[in-house]
Amino acid sequence: MTAAAGSPGGLPAPAPPVNPETQEFWAATAAGRLLLKRCLDCGSVIWYPRAICPDCSSLRTEWFTASGRGRVYSYTVNHRGQGAYQGSAPFVLAYVELDEGPRVMTNVVEADTADLAVGLPVDVVFHDTGDGSALPRFRPRKDR
Amino acid sequence: MTIRGKARIAGAYEHPGRKISGKSVAQVHAEVALGAVADAGLSLSDVDAYFCAGDAPGFGPLSMADYLGLKQLRYLDSTETGGSSSLVHVGHAAAAIAEGKCHVALITLAGLPRSQPMPRPSASGLAPEAAFELPFGPTTVSMYALAARRHMYEYGTTSAQLAAVKVAASQHAQHNPHAMLPNPVTVEDVLESPMISDPLHRLDCCVISDGGGALVVVSPEAARDLRRQTVTVLGHGESPKLADNGRIDLTYTGAVWSGPRAFEEAGVTQADIDYASIYDSFTITVLQTIEDLGFCEKGKGGAFVADGSLLAPHGALPFNTDGGGLCNNHPANRGGMTKVIEAVRQLRGEANGPVQVPDCELALAHGNGGSLGTRSGAATLILGREGA
Numbered sequence: 001m002t003a004a005a006g007s008p009g010g011l012p013a014p015a016p017p018v019n020p021e022t023q024e025f026w027a028a029t030a031a032g033r034l035l036l037k038r039c040l041d042c043g044s045v046i047w048y049p050r051a052i053c054p055d056c057s058s059l060r061t062e063w064f065t066a067s068g069r070g071r072v073y074s075y076t077v078n079h080r081g082q083g084a085y086q087g088s089a090p091f092v093l094a095y096v097e098l099d100e101g102p103r104v105m106t107n108v109v110e111a112d113t114a115d116l117a118v119g120l121p122v123d124v125v126f127h128d129t130g131d132g133s134a135l136p137r138f139r140p141r142k143d144r
Numbered sequence: 145m146t147i148r149g150k151a152r153i154a155g156a157y158e159h160p161g162r163k164i165s166g167k168s169v170a171q172v173h174a175e176v177a178l179g180a181v182a183d184a185g186l187s188l189s190d191v192d193a194y195f196c197a198g199d200a201p202g203f204g205p206l207s208m209a210d211y212l213g214l215k216q217l218r219y220l221d222s223t224e225t226g227g228s229s230s231l232v233h234v235g236h237a238a239a240a241i242a243e244g245k246c247h248v249a250l251i252t253l254a255g256l257p258r259s260q261p262m263p264r265p266s267a268s269g270l271a272p273e274a275a276f277e278l279p280f281g282p283t284t285v286s287m288y289a290l291a292a293r294r295h296m297y298e299y300g301t302t303s304a305q306l307a308a309v310k311v312a313a314s315q316h317a318q319h320n321p322h323a324m325l326p327n328p329v330t331v332e333d334v335l336e337s338p339m340i341s342d343p344l345h346r347l348d349c350c351v352i353s354d355g356g357g358a359l360v361v362v363s364p365e366a367a368r369d370l371r372r373q374t375v376t377v378l379g380h381g382e383s384p385k386l387a388d389n390g391r392i393d394l395t396y397t398g399a400v401w402s403g404p405r406a407f408e409e410a411g412v413t414q415a416d417i418d419y420a421s422i423y424d425s426f427t428i429t430v431l432q433t434i435e436d437l438g439f440c441e442k443g444k445g446g447a448f449v450a451d452g453s454l455l456a457p458h459g460a461l462p463f464n465t466d467g468g469g470l471c472n473n474h475p476a477n478r479g480g481m482t483k484v485i486e487a488v489r490q491l492r493g494e495a496n497g498p499v500q501v502p503d504c505e506l507a508l509a510h511g512n513g514g515s516l517g518t519r520s521g522a523a524t525l526i527l528g529r530e531g532a
Binding site: 011012013014015016017018021022026044045046047048049050054055073074075076077078079080081082083084085088091093094095101102103104105106107118129135137 | 270272273274275276277278279280281282283285286287289290291293294297338339340341342343344388389390391392394518
């Protein structure tokens with residue numbers, strides 16, 4: 001695997017801070033799987049992953065593998081990257097609504113900006129951070 | 145229990161500086177503190193409550209209280225909700241005064257982001273959400289751009305309509321000798337300015353300025369001894385708007401909750417408001433907020449602002465007559481303090497001549513802090529002219 005900054009879109013892939021509560025999520029991304037949490041009491045899908053269900057306060061949650069499919073809820077072409085993204089502009093910051101429900105902050109990659117639209121179907125791709133994790137980003141669905 | 149009429153704003157002061165060199169942040173806090181107590185006809189030795197937010201250097205309110213030499217303190221509050229903090233502080237000060245906990249509350253805000261750029265929070269931030277947001281490169285502008293895009297998608301709002309907010313602010317700023325951007329601009333100017341984060345252009349964004357401001361909130365008993373005209377705190381509402389377990393909705397703000405609470409406490413309606421200070425970190429912030437406060441139907445904000453409604457003194461809802469964050473001043477990257485200060489000026493009849501709303505009796509001030517793109521804190525104040 002290529003280390004750090006290795007995304008096909010040329011975007012940096014900064015490593016997220018990982019803690020015991022989120023370790024399983026990030027380990028799965030390195031293996032190419034997008035995990036979500038579900039509440040065992042009320043059934044809510046939980047985003048972002050955490051030990052408590054923010055809908056019913058239950059502490060009984062389980063991980064499950066998400067489909068990796070979703071649609072663009074909103075997007076912006078950012079022309080002024082900062083921090084690790086300085087020099088990466090233009091790039092797309094977006095919220096993608098996963099088929100399982102949650103709206104997640106991410107980047108849309110491998111897309112012509114002219115094709116971007118709210119509602120665009122997208123699939124997850126993983127960009128290795130070089131630190132035992134990978135960033136879940138999304139690209140336009142190819143089989144639509 | 146209500147705070148209606150139980151506290152008065154007796155002092156308000158805005159630092160005239162927009163680029164301040166050779167001073168520390170604590171020093172600017174001190175300058176605005178002295179300005180506000182002097183405006184009230186008081187001194188720092190009269191202060192028995194102190195309020196500040198994350199812009200105050202040091203440990204909560206303790207460092208600045210110590211720096212200022214506040215010796216009579218019996219009430220402290222360092223609630224941090226970004227740009228809405230100062231409005232929250234006014235509400236909390238009024239509640240504390242109504243309960244008899246204190247009589248003279250000082251609120252300060254200051255920062256030097258223009259001359260001493262503030263460090264960006266790093267992805268190693270301890271916030272529980274940090275790992276799921278910061279690695280994707282969100283910037284302040286781009287998160288508001290996400291909100292603007294979604295509002296456009298759902299309601300047909302256009303970039304030209306957003307630009308109308310900036311145009312109105314610039315019309316007002318030309319009368320403010322301290323405004324950082326005093327020149328009127330047109331819709332075309334906004335649309336032709338560089339795209340920062342699509343659909344937001346440079347002129348859709350507030351300024352980055354040094355400066356600060358302070359307020360003194362007092363009990364009616366303390367106000368009796370003052371010669372300066374005071375402003376009555378009639379209503380206050382605050383609410384966070386959170387990401388809500390992955391159900392974030394980018395088309396509205398926490399004003400949908402803070403607004404009704406403030407109106408109910410004040411016992412007035414939107415139609416009664418003569419002047420409004422509306423938080424304007426970006427043009428989209430204003431547009432969503434005026435919808436959420438009920439000044440127009442949800443989704444119709446674009447048509448409302450494009451119609452000249454925001455223009456003082458005779459528009460349907462004269463707003464931000466100092467030029468707001470978009471043109472005048474956004475000290476410490478927080479526009480809440482100046483929102484309250486300009487509302488006080490309007491109610492005292494001390495706004496700049498051409499934009500003074502005639503017979504201004506009731507004003508609303510609204511702040512929004514954090515980010516419309518993730519989590520934000522809204523606060524609404526309704527203020528009344530003394531004796532009105």
